[in-house]
Amino acid sequence: xxxxxxxxxxxxxxxxxxxxxxxxxxxxxxxxxxxxxxxxxxxxxxxxxxxxxxxxxxxxxxxxxxxxxxxxxxxxxxxxxxxxxxxxxxxxxxxxxxxxxxxxxxxxxxxxxxxxxxxxxxxxxxxxxxxxxxxxxxxxxxxxxxxxxxxxxxxxxxxxxxxxxxxxxxxxxxxxxxxxxxxxxxxxxxxxxxxxxxxxxxxxxxxxxxxxxxxxxxxxxxxxxxxxxxxxxxxxxxxxxxxxxxxxxxxxxxxxxxxxxxxxxxxxxxxxxxxxxxxxxxxxxxxxxxxxxxxxxxxxxxxxxxxxxxxxxxxxxxxxxxxxxxxxxxxxxxxxxxxxxxxxxxxxxxxxxxxxxxxxxxxxxxxxxxxxxxxxxxxxxxxxxxxxxxxxxxxxxxxxxxxxxxxxxxxxxxxxxxxxxxxxxxxxxxxxxxxxxxxxxxxxxxxxxxxxxxxxxxxxxx
Ligand code: G3P
Ligand code: CA
Numbered sequence: 128x129x130x131x132x133x134x135x136x137x138x139x140x141x142x143x144x145x146x147x148x149x150x151x152x153x154x155x156x157x158x159x160x161x162x163x164x165x166x167x168x169x170x171x172x173x174x175x176x177x178x179x180x181x182x183x184x185x186x187x188x189x190x191x192x193x194x195x196x197x198x199x200x201x202x203x204x205x206x207x208x209x210x211x212x213x214x215x216x217x218x219x220x221x222x223x224x225x226x227x228x229x230x231x232x233x234x235x236x237x238x239x240x241x242x243x244x245x246x247x248x249x250x251x252x253x254x255x256x257x258x259x260x261x262x263x264x265x266x267x268x269x270x271x272x273x274x275x276x277x278x279x280x281x282x283x284x285x286x287x288x289x290x291x292x293x294x295x296x297x298x299x300x301x302x303x304x305x306x307x308x309x310x311x312x313x314x315x316x317x318x319x320x321x322x323x324x325x326x327x328x329x330x331x332x333x334x335x336x337x338x339x340x341x342x343x344x345x346x347x348x349x350x351x352x353x354x355x356x357x358x359x360x361x362x363x364x365x366x367x368x369x370x371x372x373x374x375x376x377x378x379x380x381x382x383x384x385x386x387x388x389x390x391x392x393x394x395x396x397x398x399x400x401x402x403x404x405x406x407x408x409x410x411x412x413x414x415x416x417x418x419x420x421x422x423x424x425x426x427x428x429x430x431x432x433x434x435x436x437x438x439x440x441x442x443x444x445x446x447x448x449x450x451x452x453x454x455x456x457x458x459x460x461x462x463x464x465x466x467x468x469x470x471x472x473x474x475x476x477x478x479x480x481x482x483x484x485x486x487x488x489x490x491x492x493x494x495x496x497x498x499x500x501x502x503x504x505x506x507x508x509x510x511x512x513x514x515x516x517x518x519x520x521x522x523x524x525x526x527x528x529x530x531x532x533x534x535x536x537x538x539x540x541x542x543x544x545x546x547x548x549x550x551x552x553x554x555x556x557x558x559x560x561x562x563x564x565x566x567x568x569x570x571x572x573x574x575x576x577x578x579x580x581x582x583x584x585x586x587x588x589x
Contacts, residue, residue: 159184161221163307172314176307177205184304185319188219191300192276192322199230200268202311207233209309213273215280216301223247224297227306228273228282228290234259242280242290244297244548252548255524257289268315277325278554279527293527296554299327333553335580337562338571339366339441341545342383346566349414350390351381352421353432360436363572365583367433368441368469368544368564371426372397373449374405379426379456385445389413391423398446426453430460437583440466441564443491450478457486469520469542476514489518489542496525504533511539520544520564523551528558535559549574 154160154167163181165174174181186193199211212229226244233239235258242255263269272283275295282290303319343355344362351369359367370383375398387393387400391408402425411418424432426442433440440462444453457466467487468479479488490511496503503525511519519534520542534541544564546552552563552574565571576582 154183157185159219159221161304170315172305172317173202173312174305174307174314175311176309177203177311180306180308182214182221182304182306184214184217184219184221184302185317186219186302186304188302189300190302190321191324191327193274193303194320194322195271195273195275195303195318197271197305197317198268198315199271199305200313200315201232201263201265202313203265204232204311205309207231207236208238210307211310211312211314212306213271213282214304214306215273215275216295216298217304218298219302225301225304226280226295226297228271228280229306230259230263230269230271230284232263232265232310234263234269234284235261240282240284240289242282242292242295244550246297246548252550254294254551255290255292259284259289260287261285274322276322277327292524294523294551294554296550331557333556333574333578334559335575335578336556336560336571337365337439337542338363338568338575338580338583339368339439339542339544339562339564340364340568341368341564341566343367343369344566344568346547349411349418349421351383351424352410352418353424353428354411354418354421356424356429356432359568360433360438360584362569363576363583364438364568365572365575365581366439366441366467366562366564368443369429370443370445371449371453372446373452374402375399376401376403377452378402379449379452380405381424381426381429383445387423426456427460430457430462430466433465434460434462442466442468444468444470444472444475444479447472447474450475450482454479454482454486458483467518473510473514476516480515487518488514488516489520489540490514490516491520491544492525493522494525500527500529500533503530504537507534508537508539518542520562523555526555526558526560531558531560546571 161182195213210229210231212227214227217225230240238256239258244252270285274281278296279293280295340359342350344358348355348358369381371379374380382397391410393408405423410423411421463485469489469491470476471491476490518540523543523546542562546563547567549570
């Protein structure tokens with residue numbers, strides 16, 4: 128791959144560089160200010176974005192692949208979280224969507240660097256958050272480099288690879304630029320090398336997939352409640368995921384966190400509260416007053432809500448030691464053919480597989496893997512084998528077209544979570560993903576149906 132890149136650069140690329148025009152105050156004509164206060168003098172582009180974001184674009188909307196390099200220096204910041212960034216796959220006029228590789232002054236912090244997409248004037252989709260080894264310092268230059276090829280993007284800081292994602296899909300082509308927020312900064316030695324065009328992912332066919340609502344239709348209703356499950360069915364989900372623990376007195380109940388603190392008006396650990404105590408809690412108001420009084424459901428109630436809806440119950444077991452109780456509850460509901468179990472714990476997956484082989488059971492993972500697609504797939508497949516399953520449910524950042532193909536080659540059924548951006552859903556569809564877990568089952572169901580996916584709820588239940 129590296130050799131190819133060097134070859135392409137040497138043979139096909141051209142290089143564009145800021146001129147060193149002494150004393151000039153005007154930006155060279157190739158640059159377009161789309162927001163903020165920029166100044167160009169002595170080969171240095173400086174900007175003041177202390178009070179508002181600033182952006183400048185360079186190049187053509189038709190550019191597909193390139194390598195962008197710049198030396199960037201923070202001069203003053205409002206606070207440690209402020210950032211400067213290279214923009215890629217943008218539009219000359221600054222319109223959305225556009226993508227960026229930023230660094231914050233506290234570069235080693237959570238989101239010290241990112242791959243982020245500005246979807247519209249208000250929303251970002253942050254596809255990857257990473258920490259650099261070292262923080263940035265006022266007055267100390269850092270080298271930023273971005274390589275975009277097809278739907279792959281890599282972001283480097285001082286030579287270190289920080290961001291790597293195959294989800295650069297919002298535009299097939301687009302110009303480049305710089306972007307800053309809440310700081311004063313300067314940029315020097317800006318260079319763009321064009322790289323040869325590559326086949327576009329959008330030329331592949333869309334394939335339908337299973338639409339799994341994440342914790343119910345959690346974008347609109349309080350997660351892990353009966354109303355969220357009901358809304359998932361109405362939204363056309365073909366599956367509904369929820370999380371379970373056992374209450375102190377035994378029954379299995381729906382809750383994501385180990386405590387009730389975030390999603391109810393009570394406090395305490397789920398496993399130290401009885402069902403009666405959990406029942407008294409309000410699990411809806413935290414989301415919206417119109418859900419006040421919504422209670423913490425039992426697994427039995429959740430299954431009853433889903434039975435016959437055409438929507439599969441996807442039960443995520445969050446603690447060890449309750450597999451038998453979960454399997455028995457599913458059997459008692461007569462829903463072996465309408466349920467699946469998922470778990471991060473290999474022990475739980477193994478137990479469920481042994482207890483009830485008719486119940487599909489996937490091993491969950493959000494591991495950050497390194498190595499070739501085949502090495503990554505081999506690691507995932509070996510973990511699945513240890514759990515005695517052929518189903519895996521992976522954080523979407525673990526996937527690429529190649530990794531997915533390698534996993535399928537190894538006979539695995541691949542689900543993914545949690546994807547809320549339709550652009551990424553489309554990419555995954557074109558790669559042939561089998562199931563997507565999402566907070567937005569409404570958007571996912573539309574996409575899947577467009578590709579011939581099954582209609583849910585079935586007509587007789589509409
Ligand atoms: O579907 C899997 C996903 O739910 C795992 O993450 O934190 O939402 O339980 P979490
Ligand atoms: Ca979950």
